[in-house]
Amino acid sequence: MNRFAKLSVVLLLLSVSVCLSRPAAADDALVSREYQLKALYLFHFVELTEWPKADQVTICLWGDSPLRAYLPALDGQQVGGSTVQAVSEPLPEMARCQILFLSDPHTLTQDILNQAESRHILLVSDSEDFAERGGMIQFTLRNNKLKLIVNLAAVKRAGLKLSSKLLRMAEIVQ
Amino acid sequence: MLYPVVYLAGTLLACLSIKPGFAAVAGEAEAVEETSELLPLSWEEVTELDISTLSRQTQSVKNSPAAAFVITAEDIRRSGVTTLPELLRMVPGMNVAKVNAWNWAISARGFNDLYANKLQVMIDGRSIYDPLVSGVYWGQQNLSLWDIERIEVLRGPSGSLWGANAVNGTVNIVTRSARDTQGGLLFGGGGSEELGFGGVRYGTKISEDSYLRGTVNTAYRDSSADLTATDDTHDNGNAQNATLRMDSQLSRNDQLTLEATLARYRQRGYLIGVTSETPPLWVQNDFGRDGMTGSLQGNWKHTTDSGHLIQTNFAFTQTHWLLGTIQMDRSHAVLDVQHSLPKLDSHQILWGLNFQTVHDQFQNSLTLGFEPAKFAQYNVGWYLQDQIDILDDLKLTLGNRVEHFTFTGWETEPNLRLIWTPNKAHSLWGAVSRAVVLPNRAQHSIRLFVPIPGSSDFVDVKANPDMKTENLLAFELGWRWQILHNFDIDTAAFYNIYDRMQGTQFDGTTLNSPDFAPAFPTNVPIYPATVSNSRQVKSYGVELSANYRANSAWRLQGAYSLNRFDVNYDTSRRWFRDELTEPHSSPNHTLSLRSLYNLTNEIELDAWFRYVGRIVVDRDMAIPDYFTMDLRLGWHPHKDLEISISGQNLLDNQHPEFSDILYIPVASQIQRSVLAQFSWRF
Numbered sequence: 003m004n005r006f007a008k009l010s011v012v013l014l015l016l017s018v019s020v021c022l023s024r025p026a027a028a029d030d031a032l033v034s035r036e037y038q039l040k041a042l043y044l045f046h047f048v049e050l051t052e053w054p055k056a057d058q059v060t061i062c063l064w065g066d067s068p069l070r071a072y073l074p075a076l077d078g079q080q081v082g083g084s085t086v087q088a089v090s091e092p093l094p095e096m097a098r099c100q101i102l103f104l105s106d107p108h109t110l111t112q113d114i115l116n117q118a119e120s121r122h123i124l125l126v127s128d129s130e131d132f133a134e135r136g137g138m139i140q141f142t143l144r145n146n147k148l149k150l151i152v153n154l155a156a157v158k159r160a161g162l163k164l165s166s167k168l169l170r171m172a173e174i175v176q
Numbered sequence: 177m178l179y180p181v182v183y184l185a186g187t188l189l190a191c192l193s194i195k196p197g198f199a200a201v202a203g204e205a206e207a208v209e210e211t212s213e214l215l216p217l218s219w220e221e222v223t224e225l226d227i228s229t230l231s232r233q234t235q236s237v238k239n240s241p242a243a244a245f246v247i248t249a250e251d252i253r254r255s256g257v258t259t260l261p262e263l264l265r266m267v268p269g270m271n272v273a274k275v276n277a278w279n280w281a282i283s284a285r286g287f288n289d290l291y292a293n294k295l296q297v298m299i300d301g302r303s304i305y306d307p308l309v310s311g312v313y314w315g316q317q318n319l320s321l322w323d324i325e326r327i328e329v330l331r332g333p334s335g336s337l338w339g340a341n342a343v344n345g346t347v348n349i350v351t352r353s354a355r356d357t358q359g360g361l362l363f364g365g366g367g368s369e370e371l372g373f374g375g376v377r378y379g380t381k382i383s384e385d386s387y388l389r390g391t392v393n394t395a396y397r398d399s400s401a402d403l404t405a406t407d408d409t410h411d412n413g414n415a416q417n418a419t420l421r422m423d424s425q426l427s428r429n430d431q432l433t434l435e436a437t438l439a440r441y442r443q444r445g446y447l448i449g450v451t452s453e454t455p456p457l458w459v460q461n462d463f464g465r466d467g468m469t470g471s472l473q474g475n476w477k478h479t480t481d482s483g484h485l486i487q488t489n490f491a492f493t494q495t496h497w498l499l500g501t502i503q504m505d506r507s508h509a510v511l512d513v514q515h516s517l518p519k520l521d522s523h524q525i526l527w528g529l530n531f532q533t534v535h536d537q538f539q540n541s542l543t544l545g546f547e548p549a550k551f552a553q554y555n556v557g558w559y560l561q562d563q564i565d566i567l568d569d570l571k572l573t574l575g576n577r578v579e580h581f582t583f584t585g586w587e588t589e590p591n592l593r594l595i596w597t598p599n600k601a602h603s604l605w606g607a608v609s610r611a612v613v614l615p616n617r618a619q620h621s622i623r624l625f626v627p628i629p630g631s632s633d634f635v636d637v638k639a640n641p642d643m644k645t646e647n648l649l650a651f652e653l654g655w656r657w658q659i660l661h662n663f664d665i666d667t668a669a670f671y672n673i674y675d676r677m678q679g680t681q682f683d684g685t686t687l688n689s690p691d692f693a694p695a696f697p698t699n700v701p702i703y704p705a706t707v708s709n710s711r712q713v714k715s716y717g718v719e720l721s722a723n724y725r726a727n728s729a730w731r732l733q734g735a736y737s738l739n740r741f742d743v744n745y746d747t748s749r750r751w752f753r754d755e756l757t758e759p760h761s762s763p764n765h766t767l768s769l770r771s772l773y774n775l776t777n778e779i780e781l782d783a784w785f786r787y788v789g790r791i792v793v794d795r796d797m798a799i800p801d802y803f804t805m806d807l808r809l810g811w812h813p814h815k816d817l818e819i820s821i822s823g824q825n826l827l828d829n830q831h832p833e834f835s836d837i838l839y840i841p842v843a844s845q846i847q848r849s850v851l852a853q854f855s856w857r858f
Contacts (some may be wrong), residue, residue: 034207036227042217047223070207075208075215076215082728144225145356147223147224165777166777166814166815167220167293167777167778167815170815170857171223
């Protein structure tokens, strides 16, 4: 080994050992990243869902969820020909919503399902068994990625059509 | 002398800047801003995001103090192409030229050649650059493009991490995890040049935390057109590939990936061949390559609860091929262990050890031989890198690798990189690095006896066992600018000084002597030539890439590169080919412009324009500049089905892109082609 190569290695080692002192502060933002990603998914649902009539798509959130912090980013965005509106009120009127995210699993009642069907509302949640219980799109975590479980029958009953592009990524339950 | 001083300076800077750590708490405004930045991503890109980082590749590229570029699975799918090399045409700074149906000249930042020797190429960390020529036989790499998750391209030297030959660039092809490829996929297609290709992939869960997938695929390729465009160059052929990959979460802290690949290739084509010592002495015939490569590789990742990451990589590759004039058997084994320490204050340290052996054996012929015919190389390396946060927005990376090579002894490949990110819109980086090109087995031991292209004389090239490494000292500067939330540009400039670059000089003329080739006519003029490290080359250039997302349905991506050379050599000597190589065989200007447009959610219309400047190869063969276009129409009639029709090289019937008549005596032209493809998931 040549002299300078040796010297450079020694110096680098030296510098490393001299400077080591304190452990760094832990940084855990996993939860917020997960919800940030969910917000992005909701945004794309606007273009991947066909409503019987919609020139404006309103995204609503019921309940307490970290998602709330990210929704304002979607507000006012243009998708295709329609404008996205993200409602920040805690409990907006269901009639205003085209996409409704339910953070609390107990909110999914037969009444809500009936209303969603008649008003063509896409029901989304990240609570367990949401899709099996009649919800339309359920988020789930798998291998560090977000996956979708879709209840296709429920989507159809509400007169909605999901793009094959979305369904390619989804697991279908009946 | 420079390096130790630079290290010392960096160390002092780093130590002066010790400061308390900051807790990163995202405020509401920041949450909205960060999310807005991600809105322009396409649906496919969003679904690929990992929760733990949420940084798409291009974002981590933004933080790297190097000229990096990522080709995503979505880019691959929408390119409409069927081979790996074609994908690299979208990367700024890459030189990609198709020599014929199976051979490519691919390099970064110039020095392009059939046997370009300054690019490190890996598949999941296994190097596929060939230790015989330090280049890649691209025709032997026919893995299914559906299995690729992304291709990371780093221009410029990265020898301190990837070792010798990562000189002008590093390409890492990352295949999809077996977890992400569960279920079945059937794909195939056919067209005028890719006559037929297809394959099947199936992935299954074998235990609670283990997944397995296998892919088999095949390709049949048509011949290229010859220079008169009235006949073809008989370079048709076929290739088959089989890959098995297992991904297993052994425990909470241990992750294991095992991969086995078997590739077979039959590439026809005219090659050189002095087949006998009696007339007709040499014939130009179908001496195509017929070969088989098998590899086994593994990666074991162990994280400790205290934050240490230990990665062990091994790869074993066995290659056998047969040309008309030579036959080779080779075993290549690599073991690599890397340890990343938890972040300590402002330091992020990693170090590693690397061991590699290459055993080969040749059946020599009069045309081409390697002396000794049987040889073993043992190379060992040790590397260390420290990434230091000098200030919140200023990061310094110091790295060095010390390696010992069988051919050249000890080498060192240090580098220093600095990145400054004053705000979210701008980042500025600079680097100084040293890298080496190892003399390969060919330079070290080749004996090539062939007719000089375009004459009846012969050249007898002898290797030089005293060959040293070619050394590069590289200076780089880069700037990334997020102009709008949906528009960004990435620029890089470089100035490279190559010292002791290889060159082939004539040593005079002799007439054949009976002891050289006993039955050869004695009146044949033979020019003995020797390879040596006898030239100095400087190169400089600028690369630019731009990304514009007009809206959620339309994305535009552009790449431009400028490359120039300054060659210094002893003009009083007679040279064999070399004096033209750099300034002429690499185009000054290269341009790529892609448009990805969704007509509807189910129908995609994509276009790709390319311009490549004029080059001159083989002394006086000019390859004119060309402007060409590909088009692709894709349709998803069902969630599991994709159908596409694409046309390549649509703007002319055929054009040449490169030629190397020393090795491939008949020059080819690349033809316009149409192709239909489908993929079906089950």
